Amino acid sequence: MQFHFKVADAERERDNVAASSNAGANPHAALQPQQPVALVEPKDAQHEIRLQNIVATFSVNCELDLKAINSRTRNSEYSPKRFRGVIMRMHSPRCTALIFRTGKIICTGARNEIEADIGSRKFARILQKLGFPVKFMEYKLQNIVATVDLRFPIRLENLNHVHGQFSSYEPEMFPGLIYRMVKPRIVLLIFVNGKVVFTGAKSRKDIMDCLEAISPILLSFRKT
Amino acid sequence: MSTGFKCRNCGSNEIEEDNARGDRVCMNCGSVLEDSLIVSEVQFEEVGHGAAAIGQFVSAESSGGATNYGYGKFQVGSGTESREVTIKKAKKDITLLCQQLQLSQHYADTALNFFKMALSRHLTRGRKSTHIYAACVYMTCRTEGTSHLLIDISDVQQICSYELGRTYLKLSHALCINIPSVDPCLYIMRFANRLQLGAKTHEVSMTALRIVQRMKKDCMHSGRRPTGLCGAALLIAARMHDFSRTMLDVIGVVKIHESTLRKRLSEFAETPSGGLTLEEFMTVDLEREQDPPSFKAARKKDRERIKDMGEHELTELQKEIDAHLEKDLGKYSNSVYRQLTKGKGCTPLSSPGTPKSTSEKDIEMEESRQFIEQSNAEVIKELIAKNEDVKKAEPGGLVAGIEGLRPDIEAICRVTQSDLEDVEKAKQPQEQELITDDLNDDELDQYVLTEDEALAKFEMWKNLNAEYLQEQKEREERLAKEREEGKPERKKRKPRKKVIGPSSTAGEAIEKMLQEKKISSKINYEILKTLTDGIGGLTDDSPTTSADTKPSTLEELKQQPVIVEEGPLPSKSRANRAAYDLPGPSRKRPKLEVGLPVSQAADVEQPDSKPAVVVETDDLDEDAEAEAEAEDPDVEPEAEPEATLQDMLNTGGDDDEFGYGFDEEEEY
Numbered sequence: 055m056q057f058h059f060k061v062a063d064a065e066r067e068r069d070n071v072a073a074s075s076n077a078g079a080n081p082h083a084a085l086q087p088q089q090p091v092a093l094v095e096p097k098d099a100q101h102e103i104r105l106q107n108i109v110a111t112f113s114v115n116c117e118l119d120l121k122a123i124n125s126r127t128r129n130s131e132y133s134p135k136r137f138r139g140v141i142m143r144m145h146s147p148r149c150t151a152l153i154f155r156t157g158k159i160i161c162t163g164a165r166n167e168i169e170a171d172i173g174s175r176k177f178a179r180i181l182q183k184l185g186f187p188v189k190f191m192e193y194k195l196q197n198i199v200a201t202v203d204l205r206f207p208i209r210l211e212n213l214n215h216v217h218g219q220f221s222s223y224e225p226e227m228f229p230g231l232i233y234r235m236v237k238p239r240i241v242l243l244i245f246v247n248g249k250v251v252f253t254g255a256k257s258r259k260d261i262m263d264c265l266e267a268i269s270p271i272l273l274s275f276r277k278t
Numbered sequence: 279m280s281t282g283f284k285c286r287n288c289g290s291n292e293i294e295e296d297n298a299r300g301d302r303v304c305m306n307c308g309s310v311l312e313d314s315l316i317v318s319e320v321q322f323e324e325v326g327h328g329a330a331a332i333g334q335f336v337s338a339e340s341s342g343g344a345t346n347y348g349y350g351k352f353q354v355g356s357g358t359e360s361r362e363v364t365i366k367k368a369k370k371d372i373t374l375l376c377q378q379l380q381l382s383q384h385y386a387d388t389a390l391n392f393f394k395m396a397l398s399r400h401l402t403r404g405r406k407s408t409h410i411y412a413a414c415v416y417m418t419c420r421t422e423g424t425s426h427l428l429i430d431i432s433d434v435q436q437i438c439s440y441e442l443g444r445t446y447l448k449l450s451h452a453l454c455i456n457i458p459s460v461d462p463c464l465y466i467m468r469f470a471n472r473l474q475l476g477a478k479t480h481e482v483s484m485t486a487l488r489i490v491q492r493m494k495k496d497c498m499h500s501g502r503r504p505t506g507l508c509g510a511a512l513l514i515a516a517r518m519h520d521f522s523r524t525m526l527d528v529i530g531v532v533k534i535h536e537s538t539l540r541k542r543l544s545e546f547a548e549t550p551s552g553g554l555t556l557e558e559f560m561t562v563d564l565e566r567e568q569d570p571p572s573f574k575a576a577r578k579k580d581r582e583r584i585k586d587m588g589e590h591e592l593t594e595l596q597k598e599i600d601a602h603l604e605k606d607l608g609k610y611s612n613s614v615y616r617q618l619t620k621g622k623g624c625t626p627l628s629s630p631g632t633p634k635s636t637s638e639k640d641i642e643m644e645e646s647r648q649f650i651e652q653s654n655a656e657v658i659k660e661l662i663a664k665n666e667d668v669k670k671a672e673p674g675g676l677v678a679g680i681e682g683l684r685p686d687i688e689a690i691c692r693v694t695q696s697d698l699e700d701v702e703k704a705k706q707p708q709e710q711e712l713i714t715d716d717l718n719d720d721e722l723d724q725y726v727l728t729e730d731e732a733l734a735k736f737e738m739w740k741n742l743n744a745e746y747l748q749e750q751k752e753r754e755e756r757l758a759k760e761r762e763e764g765k766p767e768r769k770k771r772k773p774r775k776k777v778i779g780p781s782s783t784a785g786e787a788i789e790k791m792l793q794e795k796k797i798s799s800k801i802n803y804e805i806l807k808t809l810t811d812g813i814g815g816l817t818d819d820s821p822t823t824s825a826d827t828k829p830s831t832l833e834e835l836k837q838q839p840v841i842v843e844e845g846p847l848p849s850k851s852r853a854n855r856a857a858y859d860l861p862g863p864s865r866k867r868p869k870l871e872v873g874l875p876v877s878q879a880a881d882v883e884q885p886d887s888k889p890a891v892v893v894e895t896d897d898l899d900e901d902a903e904a905e906a907e908a909e910d911p912d913v914e915p916e917a918e919p920e921a922t923l924q925d926m927l928n929t930g931g932d933d934d935e936f937g938y939g940f941d942e943e944e945e946y
C-alpha cells in the first residue's frame with residue numbers, strides 16, 4: 055500500500071530507497087491502510103489524466119452510396135427515416151463511425167489519440183475495400199473528454215463566489231460546479247470530492263494547460 | 279427653390295422670415311419671396327378649460343412611433359408602442375405569479391426590473407414568456423433571500439424545473455448578476471411550519487437549524503439539494519422533541535424521495551456529531567470538520583482496489599523502484615565521469631598516474647562546490663516562494679473570510695507561444711493518401727459481406743424500409759415531372775420575389791399568375807401551348823436570328839404563353855407599356871421578340887441596334903402598326919373574343935393612349 059500511493063509523490067525517490075531495503079521481507083506485511091498524501095504539485099497530476107472519449111472527423115473526398123455500404127458490411131446499421139447516415143461499429147479499437155453521403159465521417163468512442171487515428175483509418179479502409187475511391191483528408195480531433203482525480207475536497211460555494219463570471223453552481227440542478235475556462239476554451243465539471251471532468255478540448259495539450267491553470271485555483275479552495 | 283439671403287427683385291440681403299405666417303419677405307422692396315414654408319412649432323388646441331398641445335408625448339428611450347392598428351389581444355387602444363405593451367403584459371403576469379407565491383409587490387417590481395433588463399439586451403427572444411417571467415421571479419427570490427425553491431415556481435407554473443433552471447442560469451449569466459449560493463438554513467422555518475408542530479415549532483426549528491449548520495460544517499451540503507438536508511434535520515429535530523413524525527410526513531412536506539432521506543440520515547450518523555447524545559449535541563460543538571461523503575466514498579474505493587491487487591502489481595512496483603535506484607546511481611556516476619573528462623581536458627591519456635591524483639582532488643572540490651551551490655539554490659527558492667505566498671495572500675486577504683485565488687485575467691488574455699505554433703501548424707498541408715500498412719486487414723475483411731450475404735441483407739433492409747423507399751420514389755417522380763414542365767427546380771432556394779409586370783386585363787393577370795405559381799393542375803397547359811403556336815411561328819425565328827439579348831430557354835418558354843395575350847391586344851397599350859421602364863424584364867422581352875422580325879424585315883443591315891431603337895423610341899405608332907399587320911392574320915380567330923373583352927375594358931379610353939395606359943397602371 056505504502057509503495058503504490060507514494061509513487062505519485064514528489065519525494066518518491068527517497069521513499070523508494072527506504073522501501074527497497076524492505077523488499078526482501080513479505081510485501082504484504084508492510085501493507086498498511088493509509089490516507090494518501092495529497093498531490094502537492096500540479097505536475098504530479100498530469101500523468102494521471104485519463105482520456106475517456108475522443109471525437110474525430112475526416113473526409114474520404116468522394117460521394118458514398120449508403121445503401122450499398124449498409125448491404126455489404128456486417129457491422130453497419132442504416133435507417134434513413136431516423137437518421138441520414140450509416141452507423142458502423144468496430145471491435146478493435148472500440149469505435150463507432152457515422153458515415154454520410156457526402157463522404158464526411160465522424161469517429162467517436164476512442165480512448166486515446168492513437169486509437170482514434172487507427173479507428174478512422176480502419177473505417178476508411180473498409181470503404182476502400184467496398185470499392186470507393188477513398189482519400190484520407192482533413193483528419194481533425196473535434197472533442198476530447200478527460201477526467202482527473204485531484205484527491206482533495208473542494209469548496210464549491212466559495213469557488214462559485216470568487217470566480218462568479220466563469221462558474222455556474224446550482225446544487226438544485228446539478229451537483230457539480232460548471233467552470234467555463236476562457237483560455238484554453240474548455241468546460242470543466244468540478245465536484246466536491248476532487249474529481250474533475252474536462253470536455254471541449256481539441257488536443258491533449260489543451261487539457262494539460264487547463265489543468266495547470268486550474269490546479270492552483272482549486273488548491274486554494276481546498277477544504278481543511 | 280430657396281432664395282437664400284438675396285432678394286430676387288432688388289438684390290438686397292435683408293430678408294425677414296416669419297415662422298408664424300410661414301413666409302419670407304424682402305425688407306427692401308417688400309416682395310414675398312417664399313410662401314407656405316414648412317414650419318415646426320408646437321400647436322395648441324382647446325381642451326376642457328385650458329389648452330393642450332397637439333401631439334403625442336414620447337419618452338427619450340423609445341423609437342418614437344406608435345402603431346395605430348388596434349390589435350385585438352392588447353386592447354390598450356391605438357397610440358401605444360409595442361414595447362410598452364410587452365412591459366405591461368409582463369407586469370401583469372409577474373404580479374400574478376408573485377401573488378400565487380405569496381410575495382409582496384416589492385418583489386414583483388424587482389422582478390419586473392430584471393425583465394426590463396433582459397428585454398433591453400434582447401434575451402427574451404426565442405424563449406417562452408412564461409419561462410422568462412418565472413426566471414425573473416426566481417432571480418428576485420434568490421437575491422432577496424426568500425425561502426422559495428425552483429420547484430415551487432415550477433409547480434405553480436407547470437414548467438419543467440430543469441428547463442426553468444436553465445433559463446434562469448442563462449439570464450443571470452447574461453445580466454452578469456452574481457447570485458449567492460443557496461443556504462439550506464433558509465428553508466427550515468418554512469418546512470417546520472408545515473409539519474404541524476404546534477407550540478414547539480420554534481424550538482424544533484432551532485434544533486433543526488443547529489443540525490443543518492453542523493451538516494454544513496461537515497460538508498454534507500455541497501452538491502446536494504438543500505431540501506434533502508432540511509428534511510433529514512427536521513426529522514431528527516422532531517424526534518428529539520418527542521414528536522413522532524414519520525418519514526412519510528417529512529417527505530410530503532419537503533418533496534424528496536425516501537431513499538434520499540435515508541441516505542442523508544445515514545451520512546449524518548457516520549459523522550462524529552451524529553454519535554453524540556442529544557444533550558451533548560446541543561451544548562458541544564465539535565471542532566473538527568469532516569470531508570464530504572463523496573470524497574470519503576472515493577477514498578474507500580481506492581483502498582479496496584489496492585487491497586484486491588495481488589503480487590503481480592507489487593513486482594511491478596519493485597521493478598520501478600529498481601529503475602529509480604539505478605537512475606540515482608547513474609546521476610552520481612555521470613558527474614564522476616564528467617569530472618574525469620574535464621580533468622583530462624586537452625591532455626590525452628599519456629600519463630595516467632599524475633592526472634588521476636590531481637583529478638581526484640578536483641573531483642572533491644567540484645563536489646563540495648556543487649553541494650554548496652545546491653543548498654544555496656534551495657534556500658533562495660524557498661525565499662522566493664515565501665515572497666510569492668505573501669503576494670498571493672494579500673489580495674486573498676482582502677476578500678472577507680473567503681480565501682482563494684482570484685482569476686488571473688492577464689493570463690487569459692496573453693497570447694502564448696503555443697497559440698502561434700498552432701496557427702503555423704494549421705497552415706501546413708496535410709497527408710492525403712490512406713496509409714493502411716499498420717492496419718489489420720484480416721479483421722476488416724470479416725466486416726465485409728460476400729455477394730450472397732449482401733443480397734440477403736439488402737432484401738431484408740428493403741422490407742424494413744418499404745415506406746421510406748416508397749416516399750423517395752414518389753419524390754423523385756414529382757421532381758422529374760416538374761423538370762419536364764420546365765419549372766425551375768424548387769430546391770432550398772431563397773424565395774426571390776418575382777415581380778409580375780402589369781397586365782391590362784384581369785384574365786391576363788390570372789394567366790400570368792398561373793404561369794408563375796402553377797396553382798392548378800386542372801389547367802391544360804398543352805392547349806395553352808397550342809395557342810402560342812401561331813405566334814410561335816414568328817417568334818421561333820427571332821431567337822435564332824437575333825444576335826441581341828437571347829433569352830434563356832426558360833424565359834422563352836415563359837414568354838410564349840404570355841405573348842398569346844399580347845397578340846390580340848391593341849398595340850397601343852403595349853406600346854404604352856414599353857414607353858416607361860417598368861420592372862419586369864420579361865415584359866420587355868416579348869416586345870423585343872415580336873418587334874424583331876418586323877425590324878429585321880425593315881432594316882436587315884443593323885439588326886442589333888434596331889431592336890433597341892425599336893423598343894425605346896417614341897415611334898410607337900409605326901411599331902404598333904407593323905405588329906398589328908404581322909399578327910392579325912394569324913390571331914384573328916382568337917382575337918375576336920379577346921378583342922371584345924378588350925373593347926369592354928377600353929370604353930372611352932381611346933382618345934388619349936398615354937393617359938389610358940397610365941390610368942390603368944395607377945389603378946393597381
